Amino acid sequence: MSGKKLVASLAIIAVSIAAVNITPARAQTLTDGPQLARAKICMGCHQVDSRRVGPPFVAVADRYKAGGQPMVEYLANSIRHGGRGRWGAVPMPAQPQVTEEEATALAAWILSLASPAK
Numbered sequence: 265m266s267g268k269k270l271v272a273s274l275a276i277i278a279v280s281i282a283a284v285n286i287t288p289a290r291a292q293t294l295t296d297g298p299q300l301a302r303a304k305i306c307m308g309c310h311q312v313d314s315r316r317v318g319p320p321f322v323a324v325a326d327r328y329k330a331g332g333q334p335m336v337e338y339l340a341n342s343i344r345h346g347g348r349g350r351w352g353a354v355p356m357p358a359q360p361q362v363t364e365e366e367a368t369a370l371a372a373w374i375l376s377l378a379s380p381a382k
């Protein structure tokens with residue numbers, strides 16, 4: 265991540281914490297999955313390929329990949345609203361700082377992490 269982008273991400277975090285809302289123009293500067301996941305603090309609880317507080321994103325992708333395109337919407341909804349009981353005892357809190365657009369981008373990225381068919 266370039267210094268400029270990092271500064272932009274930090275600014276967005278600051279704005280979203282302050283307002284629990286970010287403008288679409290700012291959201292569009294964060295289009296890439298890993299960057300968005302870091303900016304939205306997903307990586308505080310998740311890792312791509314190992315368990316942290318939440319399930320590894322690769323495991324999420326493997327569980328839902330067979331569902332195809334509708335799973336993008338399903339996961340985007342899970343990301344925004346959180347949930348419990350699907351992966352263990354610890355619930356995921358709702359993520360109101362994530363817009364619908366961002367949640368869709370994150371869901372698509374997570375699904376793209378599925379391991380190759382065995």
Ligand code: HEC
Pocket residue numbers: 301304305306307308309310317318319324339342343347348349350351352353354355356357359362370374
């Ligand atoms: C406070 C910790 C925490 C944060 C922050 C967090 N998650 Fe989670 N996440 C969890 C836990 C715990 C679960 C498992 C919930 C369950 O068992 O249903 C989970 C589950 C998920 C799932 C699987 C949902 C399903 O339907 O199976 C996805 C996808 C996900 N998280 C993505 C994200 C993204 C993207 C972000 C950032 C916007 C994020 N998470 C932020 C803890 C967190």
